[in-house]
Amino acid sequence: MAKAALLRSHRMAYVTLKNVKKIYPGKVVAVQDFNLEIRDKEFVVLVGPSGCGKSTTLRMIAGLEDITEGDLFIGEERMNDVAPKDRDIAMVFQNYALYPHMTVYENMAFALKLRRAPKAEIDKKVREAAEILDITSYLDRKPKALSGGQRQRVAIGRAIVREPQVFLMDEPLSNLDAKLRNQMRAEIIKLRHRIDTTFVYVTHDQTEAMTLGDRIVIMKDGFIQQIGTPQEVFNHPANVFVAGFIGSPQMNLFDAQLRKDDEKYFVEVAGASFALSERIAAKLRRDSEGEVIVGIRPEHIRICAQEGDDTMSAAVEVSEMMGSEIHLHLRAQDKEIVLRVNTTELPEAYRAGIPYGTQLHFTFPGDLLHLFDKESQKNLIGE
Amino acid sequence: MKHPVRRLKRGGVSYVKWGYIFIIPFFAAYLFFTLVPQLMTIYNSLFENYRDGLNQVGPNFVGLKNYKTLFSPDNSGSIGFLKYFGNTMILWILGAVPQILVALLLAVFFTSYRLRIKAQPFFKTVIYLPNLIMASAFSMLFFTLFSNVGPINQLIVQMGWADVKIDFFASTITVRGLIALMNFLMWFGNTTILLMAGIMGIDQSLFESATIDGAGPLQVFFKVTLPLLMPILIYVVITALIGGLQMFDVPQILTNGIGMPDRTSTTMVMYLNNYLSTSKNFGMAGAVSVVLFLVSAGLSVFVYGTLTKRSRED
Amino acid sequence: MIQRKNAAGRIHLLVARVVVYTILIFLSALCLFSFYLLIVNASRSNAQLQAGFSLLPQGNFFTNLKNAWNDASINIPRGVLNSFLVAGLTAVLTTYFSALTAYGIHAYTFRGKKAVFTCIMAVMMIPPQVSAVGFVQLMTKLGMTNSFLPLILPGIAAPVVFFYMKQYLESVLPMEIVEAARCDGSSEFSTFNRIVLPIMKPALAVQLIFSFVASWNNYFIPALLLDKAEMKTVPIMIAQLRSADYSKFDMGKVYMFILLAILPVLIVYIFLSRSIIKGVTAGSVKG
Structure with missing residues (x-):
């Protein structure tokens, strides 16, 4: 499967956020002065306490929220006004957001069907992804008949089949119990090596951030506190907040x-x-x-x-x-x-x-x- | 090949316009089929506009004259509007009071964990059935059943309960009674189901703790169930009242539109219908409509209040 | 002592149950009695009906059916067809557009959204009769009397159904599903049709039934607009039956007309009573 990932044509998928700002109606400032360059195939984790603006930032990259000020680039293209479907991104949601009326197979095939991909290609991609995630035996089930961990895999599978330039994950593990969370964390690390694309991952859990990220972006009250490798933020926290937030x-x-x-x-x-x-x-x-x-x-x-x-x-x-x-x-x-x-x-x-x-x-x-x-x-x- | 050169659509990521697009059909239909007619109705109520035999009178602007006519005594000495409003209220109360009391009783029965009523789906299915039946057909059925040559009178005579046939349609009491009975039958099942949902929405542990505190079934009902059920009960009563104001099909068909005897079973909407279909008196019909509208709107404010209060509490 | 209390309690409960079941059976009988008599009488000939009361059906059901179906003055097959057409289309429009409107308000934030919602809630309880004068005038001006359009199209704006759909959406549709569809490349309109509508299936089914029944039974407005014989719907024909000189009528046929008028709804109800009853509650007030 790793070979399959290598074979596909790949554009440079770096993501750049320049002076990005998000103000919600009612003048609530969610994100301020956000500057970040995510390199191609890098795994970046946005971490911070709830309300720090990390999810908002991810949703702006996805195109689910509009950007009040600043610029977002994916590759060379300015993406501020491009609809999510044209950004070549895929997103995994905290509550999985599986389509309840579709089987696992249909859930995974939906995006490809909308793109009018040939049936054979859809089938091949869905089965490949299912195999990577070990959900082949559930393909005919509806989400209701799956456990939390299985649903999570389907949600990831739905994103994988798209072969997106950028893979966005919004607290994907926080609905799982502690044991499953550890297991899935390891799975995501493995997955990352197999599909080899750019990841932006949001979590409030510093352990997830430390173990998954190539680089970690620590946020508080809409501002970036520090950007660095896990080692850097651990050994050299930029300020008191980061010092207290990272490490347990x-x-x-x-x-x-x-x-x-x-x-x-x-x-x-x-x-x-x-x-x-x-x-x-x-x-x-x-x-x-x-x-x-x-x-x-x-x-x-x-x-x-x-x-x-x-x-x-x-x-x-x-x-x-x-x-x-x-x-x-x-x-x-x-x-x-x-x-x-x-x-x-x-x-x-x-x-x-x-x-x-x-x-x-x-x-x-x-x-x-x-x-x-x-x-x-x-x-x-x-x- | 898999990624042809992309044409990036700068459609924007704001979805605001879709909200408007999706609600346009509703508002267009509402505007055209309800709001404009509503305004025309109000406008009409200020004009003299009717057919007198073969002659068309009006439309001439007459100000509030139609309203004045509505509230002044006619040649029989009774004030038309008050008479029909009174009829409507009497008919409604005769049906609604037993309807709500019986529904309350049944709702308590069905939800009682002590009684544990069996065959609940069957009973609910049966008592809800009349609600879905075409009111005009139901009314026609009652007319044939209770007519002078109908089976009820046959039964009465055959069983020797009375010497002569009862003319159900000759006395105010029996006609009103039949209308109330039909309204009761059509609505008590519906009300039961609503109140049941209300009772089941109350935290079950409150009943249990009241029982443990030593309250008997009656005390539980009056001290726990009824106060907590109040918002829903009020909602049910007011919606029933608004429904009652619209009462038409049953008395119209049962009395063939004449509200016999002596228009004692003519309702407001029957009165409106007479102006509309028989005499084509759009001016008076408009005035009746506006008054009816004001009364319903006033009551709706109550319903809206209870509904929004509930959703705020949720 | 405790044993005695126990026994007393059991007797008390038994008595209570007997009383309750008696009440329930009485009310059920009251509900069913008239319909039972209807079916019995629809199976009796005019002569049999004149002869006296009977609790048992007799053998004239199909004769009556044939006579009613082929009656010259009341074209019941035509009425049933018309009613099906009007009620069916109204139900589809009402259900689809109520869901669409509810989704528009549920899923999007736009200026005036709150006002829009309040507006719909406010007009929810206003009875349709109060705008009938203007409605009849407007339709007459537009030459739309004796047309089904003024009976079907207003169904697009059904505040009560809208309210039901809105509440249903709130309980079943997390916005993430819509967002996932957006990321998957679905347009807003196709998200509604391919994702949201299937999720709403139970609510759609219930409202299809309710709006069909409401339209099937509707008498007031159709009676004001339809006067051509071939356009009449069933309730108008029933009213016609009432105003005719019934003493000249074959009463078996009259009962059969009434039976035919309520039969479609009766059949639907027999098969779907459970979900219909569930829908009653969900519709008006959340428990």
């Missing part, structure tokens, strides 16, 4: 003081003082002392045996046993701190969980800290 459990963020002493930088949080590594200090975008926000990922906090200048102390409030790791919620004065610890790294007695109230000492490794400006919330460490 989410990054610990505290108000802190940045202090300079003998060319060395220190971060002071609740009485403890952590030295920044030289690598980070060198990239620091400002040299003045003052208020900052410091961030540290739960898995980067190191538990220490003894108290010291560079340790904090806190009592265990909640201990969540996840199997190979334990998530600890600690409380130090008014701050909640989350730690992620591998069970293998814990003493024998603590491997089943750490009792309520246990006092722990821990430190923040200076090379793994994130610093953000208190005012602008932007990352203070250069790339």
Whole structure:
């Protein structure tokens, strides 16, 4: 099947959005100042909390919403005023949107029939797609007789047969239960290798974004917060919002003081003082002392045996046993701190969980800290 | 080959115009067949325009004279409009009161989880049946059944229930009674089904919790069912009233359009029909229509209120 | 104690059931009695009918049928044909255009949409009789008396059916399906015809039946417009029957006329009563 995909004529399907803006009637601004270049065959994920404008952006690419301002290009063509059917895109919807009165086969064949493709070709394409998605045995059923996962496959199949330049997916997994979701996520990764086209994928789930995307676009309140590879957004979040949004459990963020002493930088949080590594200090975008926000990922906090200048102390409030790791919620004065610890790294007695109230000492490794400006919330460490 | 050079249609992605296109036929038809005639009707009501024997009188503009005539006593001393409006209301109430009470009772029976009525589809099918029957044919049937030589009178005499035949069409009470009976039979099934849906729409656990709280069947009905059913009951009553104002086929056919005896069963629409088809008095017909329109419009406002209130609550 | 209460409860329930079933059977009998007598009397000759009351059918059904069907003054075959033509076309137009209008308002956002909806709701309850004067005048001016068009075409604007369709669409049609069709390359019109209408099939069926029945039974307006013998519909013929001097009539034939007038609806109802009754509720108020 991969061969079949290679054989078909392919135009360069890059998607460009330039200063795109969407204002709904009633002056509700949904998307602002959206600039993005999606490369040919790239898998881009739009992620953000609900109401951030990610779905609206996808629907503007599809042509289901008109674009208030700015330009949309697919390949060389400006597409702002082109109807969805002429954009050579396919879309998978959150609730699948299968035609309830048609069989699986008819659902998949519908778009090709509308294009007046020859019967034999339709049949070939539908069967190919069905085989890729393992739904050949359901071709004669109606959507009502299928499970959620099967419907999802049909919805994807309906998009595949079109061989679109751009494949749009709007939260396709969010109606599935947790187990199926993981399974389908893996299927989408496999599918992507087989059909090899440009994907734009919308989700609110950061795990999906991280595992699926070549690049991730993180959005909030209609604005892009950051565009980058999963690694980039994880290791170097552009601002406090991205830092908190990407990663699970989410990054610990505290108000802190940045202090300079003998060319060395220190971060002071609740009485403890952590030295920044030289690598980070060198990239620091400002040299003045003052208020900052410091961030540290739960898995980067190191538990220490003894108290010291560079340790904090806190009592265990909640201990969540996840199997190979334990998530600890600690409380130090008014701050909640989350730690992620591998069970293998814990003493024998603590491997089943750490009792309520246990006092722990821990430190923040200076090379793994994130610093953000208190005012602008932007990352203070250069790339 | 699979992708011939595309001709991109710059049709736009706004679908607004389709909304208009799809509703045009409806509004065109409404405009032409209802709104324009409606305005013509109102216009007509201000003119003297009728046929007197072979002579055509008018149309001459007479202002509100037709309305004045409508509300002044005729040569028999009764005010035409009030008489026929009164007839219509009496006929409606005679049928509608038992209709709604019986329907309420049946709806409670059918939805009672204690009684668990069997053969519900059968009963519902039977009681709804008269609603679909052609009113004029149903009325003709009643006329033949209850006429002096009809089977009901034959039965009465044969069984010795009365010495002489009863002339059902000679007394006000029996004619009105027959019309009310027919209206009752035609509508109580429909009302039952509507009220049933209303009761089933009430959260079942409310009945259960009331029962557990110690309420008997009667208390459950008056304290839980009836208050919660009120919006639907009001809707049913008002739509029935609007339907009642239009009462025509049954009394028209039963009395052959004369509303015997002595026009005591002539309804508003029969009155309108007489002006329209017999005397071709478009002026008076227009005035009757406008008054009828105002009354129905007033009632419609109520229905609209209850309907929109319901959809807002949904 | 509890046992006694239990027994009392059971007796109470039994009594209640007996009372309820008695009421139900009485009302059912009341509904069916006149139709039963109709069928019985339609099977009796005029002489038999004059002779007295009977609860049992007699053997003249087909004679009466033949006489009624071939009657010279009341051309019932023609009436049935006319009524079928008018009711059938009205039902199709009403159903199709109500669905189209409902879809237009459900699926698109356009300026004035709310006003349009409010407008239709407001005129929903206005009876057609109140514009009859102007309607008859207008049709007379246009030379459309003794034509079926003024009976069929107004069916395009049926507010009640529209309201039913609108409610149905709200419950069955997620907009994503329409959008999926758009992406699949379907034009707006073909989306309606090929995707939306099939999804609405149950509602269409119910409304086809209801509008057919309503048109079949309609008497007031047709009676004002049709006076040529060959254009008359069944209800007008029934009225004609009533105004004729019935004492000269073969009463067996009269009963047969009435039976023929209600038979088509009766047959439809016998086969589809379940879905018709379901449609009654869905139409007016959501439960």
